Each structure stands twice: as C-alpha cells, then as structure tokens.
Amino acid sequence: MNEHTALVVGGTSGIGLATARRLRAMGARVHVAGRDKARLDAVAASDPELVRHRADGGDAGEIGAVAEAVGAIDWLVVSLSGGEGAGPIAELDLSALRRAFDAKLFGHLTTVQAVLPRLAPTGSITLIGAISARAAIPGTAGLAAVNGAVEAVVKPLAVELAPIRVNAVSPGLVDTPWWSALPDDAREAYFAQSARALPTGRIATADDVAEAVVLAATNRNITGTVIEADGGARLVSLG
Template sequence: MPQRTALVVGGTSGIGLASARLLHTRGATVHVAGRSKSRLDNLAATDPDLIGHQADAGHPDELNALADAIGTIDWLVVSHSGGDGVGPVADLDLATLRRAFDAKFWGHIATIQAALPHLASDGSITLISAISARAAMPGTAGLAAINGAIEALVKPLAVELAPIRVNAVSPGLVDTPWWSGMPEEAKRDYFAQAAAALPTRRIATAEDIAEVVVLAATNANTTGTIIETDGGARLVSLS
C-alpha cells in the first residue's frame, strides 16, 4: 500500500494528538495543525516524526494555505475542542455560546472546506463530537447543541462527498486537558464518582478514543456513521 498522508486539525493535545501518534504508527505521514505556538513547540520536541503547522480554524485562509502546502490528504481528522457552553440554559451567556459555535462547529466546516479539494477519492473525514449530543445531561444543552450540529453533518456529507468517507467519533468522559480548568482534587473526585456509575467502571484515556478515530479514518467500509465510545455514559445518569 502506498504511504498515506493524514492531517489532524486540533492535534496538539488530547484526542487529536493521540490520534496523530497512532496514525503515524500505522505508517502515515502525519501533519498536525494547531493554534498554539507553545504547544507546537512542545510537539516538535516530543514527537519529531509529526509535522506541525500553526493554523487557526477561525481564519480559513490559513487552513487553505496549509492544505495547499500539504497536497493530497488521505485521512482528515477534525479535533477542534471547546469547553464553553456549559451550564443551565437559563444562565447561558449567548455571546459565549456563539463563540463556542464559532470555535467548534464553524471550525469543523471551515476545515472541511479547506481540505476538500485535496482529499483523495478514497480518503476520509473523521469528525470529533461528544456524547453530550445524545446523553440528556442537565447543564449541557449548549454543548449538546454544538456537538449535535457536528453530528448532523455526517450522513448528508457521506452521501454528498462519496466515495470520500465521512464519520464522527462521539466520546464520553475522557481524561484530557479539556478538564484543566477544574481544580485537580475536584476533578479526581468527579472522575471517581463518574467511573463508579459507568458500565465500564473507568474514565477513558485519549488513547482509547484514538483507536476508534483511526478505525473510522482508515476502514474502507465505514461511512455515514457516528461511533459512540463513551464507556456506556449514555446508558446511565452521571448528574
């Protein structure tokens, strides 16, 4: 098989970085895009085999230039994250929620548009949503709306862009830097409580989710699918 080229946008930490590393172990040339220069510098030090690029999904011209520079892309992984939009709907700040949509939903759209002219005909697009889109957890209406909008892209795009494959991966609770805003002790206590309620009795790692991302990206028979990898969070109450 000829060597494949992957682009992971939002790949300097967490699920994106774990996915980039795993794609590299599968033999792909992996490009990683992120906004933070410091994170890209860290990436260059810890993962010299990954090719880092500074690009902001809020600036489509940067994404277009990046895709032009890479050339043919076989596997596109879009891993924009964002923590805004949490809280009771009565208290949600609408300006903050709009920024959250800009950062994650519109970031996904901009990335797809930039990469599309360069995607191989047998290539794939893998989006990262979250189980909040379907889990009915109080205080997550904002997050649910954003991730639900991302998941709503999958089926129509799988048909519109065929034979390019389009899928999404929907994680639940994952121990990543997404939780860095929570005090360490509070996070540890919450994770212990949540793990006890989950059918898997554990909190996922970024590497757990990356295995599913790589499956979605590389399996030639998978398209139009949202793969839930949430430890069973959608089956129980975590509130």
C-alpha cells in the same frame, strides 16, 4: 503499499495528538495543525516525526494554506473543541454559546471546506463530536446543541461527498486538557464519581478514543457513521 498522508487539525493535544501518534505508528505521514505555539513546540520535542503547522481551524485561509503545503491528503481528522457552552440553561451565557458554535461547529465546517480540494477521492473525513449530543446530563444543553450540530452533518456529507467517506467519533468523559479549567481536586472527585456510574467503570484516555478515530478514518467500509466511544455514558445518569 503506498504511504498514506494524514492531516489532524487540532492535533497538538488530547484526542487529536493521540490520533496522530496512532496514524504515524501505522506508517502514515502525519501532519498536525494547531494555533497554540507552546503546544506545537511541545509536540516538536515529544513527537518530532509529526509535521507541524501553526494554523487556526476556524480560519479558512490558514487551513487552506496548510492543505496546499501538505498536498494530497488521504485522511482528514478534525479535532477542534472549545471550553465554553456548559451550564444550567437558566444561567447559560448565550454569547459564550455562540462562541462555542464558532469554535467547534464552524471550525469543523471551515476546515472541511478548506481541505476538501486536497482530499483524495478514496480519502476520509473524521469529525469529533461528544456524547452530550445524545446523553441527558443536566447542565449540558449548550454542549448538546454544539455537538449535536457537528454530528448531524455526518450523514448528508457522506452522501454528498462520496466516495470520500465521512464519519464522526462521539467521546464521553475523557481525561484530556479540556478539563484543565477545573481545580485538580474537583476534577479528580468528579472523575471518581462518574467512573463509578459508567458501565465501563473508568474514565477514558485520549488513546482509547483515538483508536476509534483511526478505525473511522482508515476503514474503507465505514461511512455516514457516528461511533460512540463513551464508556456507556449515554446509558446512565451522570447528573
């Protein structure tokens, strides 16, 4: 079996890094790209087998240069996020929401465009959205708009780019650095309250979601699909 090559953009922490580790464990040659030097240095220490690139997913030139350096790519995973866009609509900072669209939606689209010339015809693109796109959680209208936009491109791209497969994974509450802006006690209290409401009774780990990402990326019979790996968050009220 030929070794596959994966590129995980946003692969230096959280779901992206967990995905990179799983793909490497499958025998793939895995490249990770991120813009934060400290995180890249941490990956160099913890996962030296991952090939690291410093690049911004929203910069077509930087990501294009990474793709050229990698060569033929079988599996592209785009795991970009931002910390803005949440809050009650009456008080929502729309300038911050625009930045959130730039960071996530346009970051995803920029990365896909830049890497597309290097994708193998039998390859795949896997995007990371969020269950806020379909849940009814107060204070998440902005997040719903951003993630809904990311997930909305999956079906048309799956047809447009075929036979390249295009999918997304839609996580719910996941214990990742995305929550680091909250004080520890506030985060722990929110997680405990939410876990009691979730059908699964627990907050997901990054590796839980990465397992679904790897399925979407590697299974050649899945395309045009958004996999909901949300612990049932869309089924209950988390307000």
